[in-house]
Amino acid sequence: MEKKAIILSRVSSEHQTLEQQTEAVLKEVEKDGYSDDNIIIIEDKESAIKLSEEERNGLNKMKEYIENDPSINVVYIYELSRLSRRQLVLYSIRDYLIERHIQLICIQPYMKLLDENGKMSQSASLMFSIFSSFSESEMALKKERFMRGRYHNRKIGKIMSGFPPFGYSVNKEKYYIVNEEQSAIVKRFFSEYAKGNKSIADIAKELKEEGLFPKTSFFTLEHNIGQWLSREFYCGNQTYPQIISKSLFDRVQIERKKRKGKPKRSHKNRFMLKGLLFDVTSKRPLCAMNSG
Structure with a gap:
């Protein structure tokens, strides 16, 4: 049975392009001996920090291919953050791939998840931990810079989004x-x-x-x-x-x-003491009711 490889590419916003990322990974995949017929490309534009693992279309497609095609033995990514920027999700995917003996190869920086025996070595475990930590902290820094920028713009009177008020x-x-x-x-x-x-x-x-x-x-x-x-x-x-x-x-x-504080003038009913009694706290007008 010929082995197959998955290329997983992701960007987080619509204005970013996937082509360069996919092409860089494709060169490495072809270098490892995989032909066009044995390469599955999954490209997606979605947030890796906002969405959970279950909500990510790209990850769901990857899992669907792996579970339905036993010939798949490796997943290629450009960098670890393309899987996710959340450590919890990254470790979940890592364990998912290890359980099914699926190799994970990261291009930048180069890293292999499994050794020749299909097990994760101590060096691979350490590298995975370091780079997953970098991915999450990098996003935290980006969010902090973004919020600082929004605060600065608001301070000088600039707006970021939304409709202007009437006028x-x-x-x-x-x-x-x-x-x-x-x-x-x-x-x-x-x-x-x-x-x-x-x-x-x-x-x-x-x-x-x-x-x-x-x-x-x-x-x-x-x-x-x-x-x-x-x-x-x-x-x-x-x-x-x-x-x-x-x-x-x-x-x-x-x-x-x-x-x-004024009683309603347009009311058709006639109330006793209308406009003469007021609630001491709210200052709202009171009136006597002849029913009940």
Whole structure:
């Protein structure tokens, strides 16, 4: 029975390419005497730190080939981190291959898992431990650098991902800039609410009637305006340019607090002592009920 080899290549993101990695390993495989008919190539783009062993498509394919084809006797990888960057997963795969007498050959740095007797030598065990530790610590350092970069960008006002809040856009340098059309609407609902003669529902109704939010339902728009009225970043900070003044924002917050203490005028039922009794803690209005 002719022996077969598996080449396992992996990158962690979509913008990375697999070709160079696979070609480098393929040269070593052909040097060891395997022909094209006896080489199985598994290429995958997936995270080796976020996903567990069971969630990794590449590892699952490798195991499926090994369990269904007894002629497979070796797995080639470019470097140990291509298997995984988590030590727990690496040791699990190592034991899986040893139990089935499958050789593991790593190209950079060169390492063979099993000796000529099909057993793992002390030197191979030591090298595996060292390089698996390097793989995990390298990823930990990358994550730490990434978080430092995100913190630095946030500190200088740059954004990394996500949609900008209503009233803003994002420029090519990844900074928030004022969206002229949306910011005019922000100024409008802050100003109209601060006057005290319109409710959030009144403002939402006017905006809908003017066709400014055609894809948003009235109730969603009413809810959004309520949220937007509490966003202090519209006054401007290191990340967000100023759209409204701090004095206008403060007037709106005073008006909202004042309205929360008022009884609902639109209620059709007539309640005894309406608007006269208030809860001492929450300041919410109370009324007497004649039922029960």
